[in-house]
Amino acid sequence: xxxxxxxxxxxxxxxxxxxxxxxxxxxxxxxxxxxxxxxxxxxxxxxxxxxxxxxxxxxxxxxxxxxxxxxxxxxxxxxxxxxxxxxxxxxxxxxxxxxxxxxxxxxxxxxxxxxxxxxxxxxxxxxxxxxxxxxxxxxxxxxxxxxxxxxxxxxxxxxxx
Amino acid sequence: xxxxxxxxxxxxxxxxxxxxxxxxxxxxxxxxxxxxxxxxxxxxxxxxxxxxxxxxxxxxxxxxxxxxxxxxxxxxxxxxxxxxxxxxxxxxxxxxxxxxxxxxxxxxxxxxxxxxxxxxxxxxxxxxxxxxxxxxxxxxxxxxxxxxxxxxxxxxxxxxx
Ligand SMILES: [Zn+2]
Ligand SMILES: [Zn+2]
Numbered sequence: 001x002x003x004x005x006x007x008x009x010x011x012x013x014x015x016x017x018x019x020x021x022x023x024x025x026x027x028x029x030x031x032x033x034x035x036x037x038x039x040x041x042x043x044x045x046x047x048x049x050x051x052x053x054x055x056x057x058x059x060x061x062x063x064x065x066x067x068x069x070x071x072x073x074x075x076x077x078x079x080x081x082x083x084x085x086x087x088x089x090x091x092x093x094x095x096x097x098x099x100x101x102x103x104x105x106x107x108x109x110x111x112x113x114x115x116x117x118x119x120x121x122x123x124x125x126x127x128x129x130x131x132x133x134x135x136x137x138x139x140x141x142x143x144x145x146x147x148x149x150x151x152x153x154x155x156x157x158x159x160x161x
Numbered sequence: 162x163x164x165x166x167x168x169x170x171x172x173x174x175x176x177x178x179x180x181x182x183x184x185x186x187x188x189x190x191x192x193x194x195x196x197x198x199x200x201x202x203x204x205x206x207x208x209x210x211x212x213x214x215x216x217x218x219x220x221x222x223x224x225x226x227x228x229x230x231x232x233x234x235x236x237x238x239x240x241x242x243x244x245x246x247x248x249x250x251x252x253x254x255x256x257x258x259x260x261x262x263x264x265x266x267x268x269x270x271x272x273x274x275x276x277x278x279x280x281x282x283x284x285x286x287x288x289x290x291x292x293x294x295x296x297x298x299x300x301x302x303x304x305x306x307x308x309x310x311x312x313x314x315x316x317x318x319x320x321x322x
């Protein structure tokens with residue numbers, strides 16, 4: 001699993017998470033996401049675009065009374081979002097329903113398991129140990145995360161899987 | 162999380178797993194499990210009784226075309242099995258549906274999350290890193306496992322969570 005975190009995106013996402021109630025995700029951003037990548041888009045611009053989609057999932061989760069963590073899976077071949085998820089631990093009362101587990105289940109139900117091997121995950125918070133191990137299980141290609149998870153990080157914050 | 166593994170049970174379970182096709186789980190064993198603990202039952206006898214219930218789940222999974230791993234959750238207060246699960250990765254094509262995740266979901270759906278804090282898990286194979294972290298997430302009290310998981314163990318086989 002390739003792991004990447006971009007410092008500018010990192011601080012961007014971290015501050016967005018802290019100000020989550022300020023509705024950072026505007027209709028304009030949604031338009032940009034729907035329009036897809038322009039030819040000139042840099043890797044960092046692309047990552048910010050998809051991380052904003054993940055942040056939107058975190059906001060939806062928060063509005064539903066959840067811890068605001070969200071993610072999207074992007075098919076690296078098509079460049080499209082093929083799955084998304086927000087934290088769902090409070091509503092289900094199931095502490096294992098982190099956004100990554102929710103989104104993994106959704107992608108597999110819709111497309112089967114092999115597509116995950118060519119996906120990049122954008123997640124607003126560094127995956128915990130459970131989720132990092134789950135992402136390894138399904139053969140995910142790449143992870144980009146926003147804020148580091150100092151308590152339960154599984155992608156380097158505490159140890160590397 | 163208290164972790165315990167009993168050497169005699171360990172080798173017992175390990176050989177049972179290797180001979181899983183030999184139908185180790187007889188009706189007589191089922192009767193013993195249903196009858197519950199006798200007053201004189203030792204801890205080891207009790208653990209073997211519940212591990213046999215876990216092995217039965219592994220056999221059911223195997224008959225359904227799965228990797229034969231199974232588990233049961235036992236409420237330490239009542240001494241009853243309150244949840245069970247077999248590996249479900251092949252049928253769902255979802256590599257995260259290990260027996261522990263299946264059983265956690267079942268118990269929470271039936272009884273809510275807090276009961277897990279007084280449960281002991283019997284699982285035929287040492288939980289992997291993902292499942293060990295999930296069991297920590299839900300606050301499980303105790304784990305008894307059969308065979309060690311040398312590849313992906315999360316309870317001491319590779320490292321301790
Ligand atoms: Zn997680
Ligand atoms: Zn597992």
